[in-house]
Amino acid sequence: PQVDLKLNLNVTKHKKPGIIFDIDGVLVKGKNVLPETLKTLKLLNTLHIPYMFLTNGGGKTEKKKAQELSQRFQVPIREEQVVLGHSPMRTISDEIKNKLVLVIGPDSCKEVAKSYGFKKPILSKEIISWRPSIWPFEDQQLLDCPYDLDNEQFGAVLMFNDSNTWGQDIQIACDILRSQNGKLGTQQIPYEKQAVPCYFAAADLLWSNDFPLSRFGQGAFKMAFTKLFKELTEKDIDIIQFGKPEKKTYDFTKELLEKFSKNCLNEEISNIYAVGDNPSVDVLGANNYGWHSILVRTGVFKTGENDKNYPAKTVVNNVLDSVKFILSQEN
């Protein structure tokens, strides 16, 4: 009877759906947690359903983000469940990681870059201290420049997270990309080729916080940056793009979800559902990857039957309804 029982357990063990949640506009709006969020995640924990967070945001390590989310959502969340826009940057080659790299985003991104193995990340506000006439405005708190940039060469430009210093970031990034071999203060005349690779963590034009209208994201920065670069050089910047809706990011997330589900929950996954608020980012990415896209009406998308350009497979009002829908499909 013991053998029979084991056999029976193996046969009847149901696979579970895997759920990928976007964060901004789905679970939170700026500093506010949306009213359905706590109930939704508690329900999933009770049902032992594997889920992950896949956001184009960032600016902190996955570990720190997991701690912050655990506190805000009142459920235990592990760092293995968090993918940020810049998470796949840890896969960049050691050759680049050993070089000096410009990191664009809040100051905290420098520590994130270090945690990914970048040996010499530097912020624009440190570079300005090296030679203040590079950005001739005196209204910000600068940081000491840790390197003698007269004797250094840049190896990459990394757009990590939304920046509140667009002007200086674009100016310095353009300087680096059209320099001679990454040496700041030099210029290729005429311009021939991009001096170093340029990576972006996300490219969403808009995202949703607690302001009534959607806000500019990294995609808006990218538009301004690439337009100015083209104006200077008549050439396009070659950008290696991470974040949603890029396939690389979905490959990265799928692998983590499968590992998390197997190692931490001992569950196998049936179908994967991706819940998001931004049609051109979350829905497009999920549809392209073959996941079941669910669009909520609490973020960038607010009203209507479905998005015209990037229609989701399912549209619901909020995150709790998305999980109710998933459970109705899987039972």
Ligand code: G3P
């Ligand atoms: O900066 C945050 C924004 O780019 C989008 O975040 O969670 O909606 O992917 P999310």
Ligand code: MG
């Ligand atoms: Mg969102």
